[in-house]
Amino acid sequence: MEVYGIKMIRKPDIERIMGKTVTLYEESVTNLGECILALVRSGDTKHLIAKGSGPLVDKLEGEVKDDLKICPANHANRLVLNAYLPYTKPTTNKDGRPSIGLGDRLGQATPGHIKALGDKNIFPYFAQQSIRELNLTGRTFDGVIDDAAYAVFQCGYTAGWGADGDHLKKEEEVKAALQCGATMITLDSSEMIDNTIAGLNEKELLVRYEQVDEKTRSFYEDLYKERTFTFGKLNLTLDTVSLMKDILIYGKALDYIQKIWETFPAFKADESFLEVSVDETATPTDPKSHLFIALELKRRGVHLKTLAPRFAGEFQKGIDYIGDLKQFEQELIIHETIALAHDYRLSVHSGSDKFSIFPLLAKHIGRPFHVKTAGTNWLEAMHVVALTDPSLYRRMHAHALARFKAATAFYVVTTDLSKIKPLDKVSDEQLGDYLKDDNARQLLHITYGYLLQDKDEQGAYLFRDEFFALLAEEEELYRDLLAKHIGKHFELLGWKK
Numbered sequence: 433m434e435v436y437g438i439k440m441i442r443k444p445d446i447e448r449i450m451g452k453t454v455t456l457y458e459e460s461v462t463n464l465g466e467c468i469l470a471l472v473r474s475g476d477t478k479h480l481i482a483k484g485s486g487p488l489v490d491k492l493e494g495e496v497k498d499d500l501k502i503c504p505a506n507h508a509n510r511l512v513l514n515a516y517l518p519y520t521k522p523t524t525n526k527d528g529r530p531s532i533g534l535g536d537r538l539g540q541a542t543p544g545h546i547k548a549l550g551d552k553n554i555f556p557y558f559a560q561q562s563i564r565e566l567n568l569t570g571r572t573f574d575g576v577i578d579d580a581a582y583a584v585f586q587c588g589y590t591a592g593w594g595a596d597g598d599h600l601k602k603e604e605e606v607k608a609a610l611q612c613g614a615t616m617i618t619l620d621s622s623e624m625i626d627n628t629i630a631g632l633n634e635k636e637l638l639v640r641y642e643q644v645d646e647k648t649r650s651f652y653e654d655l656y657k658e659r660t661f662t663f664g665k666l667n668l669t670l671d672t673v674s675l676m677k678d679i680l681i682y683g684k685a686l687d688y689i690q691k692i693w694e695t696f697p698a699f700k701a702d703e704s705f706l707e708v709s710v711d712e713t714a715t716p717t718d719p720k721s722h723l724f725i726a727l728e729l730k731r732r733g734v735h736l737k738t739l740a741p742r743f744a745g746e747f748q749k750g751i752d753y754i755g756d757l758k759q760f761e762q763e764l765i766i767h768e769t770i771a772l773a774h775d776y777r778l779s780v781h782s783g784s785d786k787f788s789i790f791p792l793l794a795k796h797i798g799r800p801f802h803v804k805t806a807g808t809n810w811l812e813a814m815h816v817v818a819l820t821d822p823s824l825y826r827r828m829h830a831h832a833l834a835r836f837k838a839a840t841a842f843y844v845v846t847t848d849l850s851k852i853k854p855l856d857k858v859s860d861e862q863l864g865d866y867l868k869d870d871n872a873r874q875l876l877h878i879t880y881g882y883l884l885q886d887k888d889e890q891g892a893y894l895f896r897d898e899f900f901a902l903l904a905e906e907e908e909l910y911r912d913l914l915a916k917h918i919g920k921h922f923e924l925l926g927w928k929k
Contacts, residue, residue: 440461440463440468441456441461441468441470441481441483443456443472445500446470446472446481446500449497449498449500449502450472450474450479450497450502452474453474454472454473454474455472455473455474456470456472457470457471457472457473457586457587459586459587459588460585460586460587460588462517462585462588464486464488464516465486466484466485466486466488466489467482467483467484467485467486467488467489468482468483468484469481469482469483469488469513469517471505471582471585471586473904473907475901475904476900476901476903476904477505478505478582478586479494479502479503479504479505480492480494480503480504480505480509480513481500481501481502481503482494482500482501482503483499483500483501484499488512488516489501491512491515492509492512493506493508493509494509505578505582506578507574507575507578510577510578510581510582513581513582513585514581517585519584519589519590519591519592520581520582520584520585521581521613522558522559522577522580522581522593522594522595522613522614522615523592523593523594523615524594524615524616524702524703524704524705525555525592525594525616525705525737526702527555528800529553529554529555529800530553530554530555530800530801530802530925530927531554531555531556531557531594531800531801531802531803532554532555532556532557532783532802532803532804532805532921533557533560533596533598533783533802533803533804533805533806534556534557534558534560534805534809534918535557535559535560535561535565535596535598535804535805535806535807535809536558536559536560536576536579536580536809537561537565537569537806537807537809537810537880538569538809538810538813538900538903539571539575539576539578539579539580540579540813540900540903540907540910541809541812541813541910541914542558542579542580542583542584542587543583543586543587543907543911544809544812544910544911544912544913544914544915544918545558545809545914545915545918546583546584546587546589547587547911547912547914547915548914548915548916548917548918548919548922549589549591549922552922552927552928552929553927553929554922554927555592555593555594556593556594557593557594557595557596557616558580558583558584558593558594558595559576559577559579559580559593559594559595559596559614560576560595560596560598560804560806561573561576561596561597561598562598562599562600563599563600563601563605564599564842565598565806567881568842568880568881568884568885569880569881569884569885570884570885572612573597573608573609573612573614574612576595577595577612577613577614580593580595594615594616594705595612595613595614595615595616596614596615596616596617596618596707597609597610597614597616597617597618598618598804598806599618599620599709599712600617600618600619600620601619601620601621601622601623603691603692603695606619606692606695606696607696610696610698610704614704615703615704615705616704616705616706616707616737617692617699617704617705617706617707618707618709618740618779618804619689619692619706619707619708619709620709620712621685621688621689621708621709621710622709622710622712622713624684624685624687624688625681625682625684625685625710625712625713626680626681626684627681627713627714627715629677629680629681630677630681630714630715634673637673637676637677637680638676640680641676641679641680644679644680644683648679648683649679652675652679653675655727655731656670656675656724656727657670657672657675658670658671658672661723661727663769663770663772663773664769666766666769668719668720668723668770669720670720670723670724671720674718674720674721674724675724677721678720678721678724678725681713681721682710682721682724682725682728685710686725686728686729686732689708689729689734689736690729690732690733690734692706693706693732693733693734693735693736699735700735705737705738706734706735706736706737707736707737707738707739707740707779707802708725708729708736708738708739708740709739709740709779709781710725710739710740710741710742711740711741711742711743711747711781711782712742713742715742716741716742716743716744716745716763717741717742717743717767719763719766719767719770722739722741722766722767722770722771723770725739726739726770726771726773726774726776727774729774730774735775736776737776737777738776738777738778738779738801738802739771739776739777739778739779740778740779740780740781740804741767741778743760743763743764743767743780744756744759744760744763745759745760746846747780747781747782747783747786748782748844748845748846748874749782749784749807749843749845749874749877749878750784750785750807750808750811750870750873750874750876750877751785751870751873751874752785752786752787752788752870753786753787753788753789754846757788757789757792760789760792761792761796764778764792764793764796764797765796768796768797772799777799777800777801777802778797778801778802779801779802779803779804780793780801780802780803780804781804782804782806783803783804783805783921784805784806784807784808784921785808785921787920787921787924790921790924790925790926791924791926793925793926794924794925794926803921803925805918805921807877807878807880808917808918809914809918810876810877810880811867811873811876811877812867812910812913812914812917813899813903813910814828814867814876815864815867815913816902816903816906816909816910816913817899817902818863818864818866818867819863819864819909820902820906820909821902822860822863824895824898824899824902825863826855826863827894827895828876828883828895828899829855829866829872829875829876830855831879831882831883831886831894831895832875832876832879832882832883833849833852833875835879835882835883835886836849836875836878836879838882839878839879839881839882840878842878842881843877843878845874845877845878847870847871847874847875847878848871849871849875851869851871852866852869852871852872852875853866853869883895883899884896884899
């Protein structure tokens with residue numbers, strides 16, 4: 433990490449001027465010549481502290497008291513920070529490191545992620561949120577990037593990081609994320625994918641295929657029908673039936689991906705990386721379908737960076753992989769062969785806690801790849817609650833049970849609530865064990881939006897304020913638990929250096 437200068441700022445001086453006890457984040461203290469900058473926390477509120485003079489101090493919003501300027505950790509000041517300390521601004525994975533999406537739903541997890549990273553040569557996407565997550569948490573793209581940037585400054589992390597507009601479906605969503613500074617867009621084309629095709633018999637398939645205009649059918653058939661493509665020892669033939677299915681299933685999605693690529697110059701300029709997601713489908717991605725998609729995107733001039741197929745098995749939220757590991761391994765080898773031949777990386781979605789497949793990824797992908805995690809940092813926050821405030825945990829757990837059915841509208845899980853031990857049968861000391869149980873993990877995982885946003889009859893949050901106050905008080909415990917948990921991901925993925 434870079435060293436920006438001699439560190440000279442004193443906590444007692446800050447406390448005297450602010451009139452309150454603060455936590456001074458020592459790694460943030462940065463000497464910029466004319467001024468010294470640092471981040472502090474009082475309660476659950478953070479402030480930038482500037483000492484000295486110069487353009488940076490002048491541009492920061494805040495109140496001057498004695499020789500310090502007390503500045504809110506807001507969006508405007510984050511932009512100033514980005515301008516003077518470039519490492520606090522999201523960037524692209526220019527040097528091609530292995531990468532991981534570390535979506536932080538709370539805006540509190542990045543210090544733990546940074547501790548897990550240490551000096552490993554991994555490119556992190558500290559800011560990663562979908563529209564669904566933004567809606568459920570009441571956050572914005574700008575706010576997500578703000579929180580990550582301040583955490584990067586707080587920890588003195590200078591190795592580079594990214595911001596991913598995750599699972600975006602609409603053109604206006606892509607535009608908004610890019611305008612906010614997203615350096616990666618995960619384009620979810622699921623609404624353009626026809627999931628009714630896979631289950632058709634050959635006669636029904638032919639009827640649907642004949643509804644495609646003759647010019648389009650002839651174009652694709654001339655290019656691909658019964659052609660065999662060879663990649664080392666792998667031979668794949670786009671037979672007539674497979675080609676008909678792929679045209680019907682993915683044709684509109686490919687048109688849409690091309691439109692997005694051509695609409696936003698940031699992708700061609702490598703100012704933001706494009707990932708294509710085809711994992712939100714009714715059936716696993718057939719290797720022949722993957723090949724068809726790869727060939728078509730290349731023909732259309734779309735230079736994506738990563739592609740997320742849907743692998744065989746279940747990639748449910750917050751728990752390990754469910755499925756046949758042998759089948760997964762066989763398909764992984766083929767998918768990686770196709771991706772390698774077409775110069776993009778594989779991306780594994782819902783990668784949180786998929787510990788059983790990580791060694792297979794490490795074994796069979798002999799180059800950097802991308803893994804996307806998200807809700808596991810929320811679960812570690814709930815782990816903190818279970819360990820330190822049993823009363824709050826019990827209330828949140830009970831509310832999660834009441835809201836579980838509503839939450840299943842957003843997530844596909846196989847949770848069996850009857851297998852979760854009743855709260856009245858569990859001692860305070862045993863509450864942390866809920867985070868070891870798959871059913872309880874999924875219960876807590878998918879109800880986060882309700883736990884964060886629900887209010888009482890007077891309009892006060894049921895848990896949000898109490899929850900965030902506790903996380904602030906226990907920030908070191910949260911950081912350490914999260915670093916240990918994410919560190920396990922890195923170790924099994926083979927990312928040790």
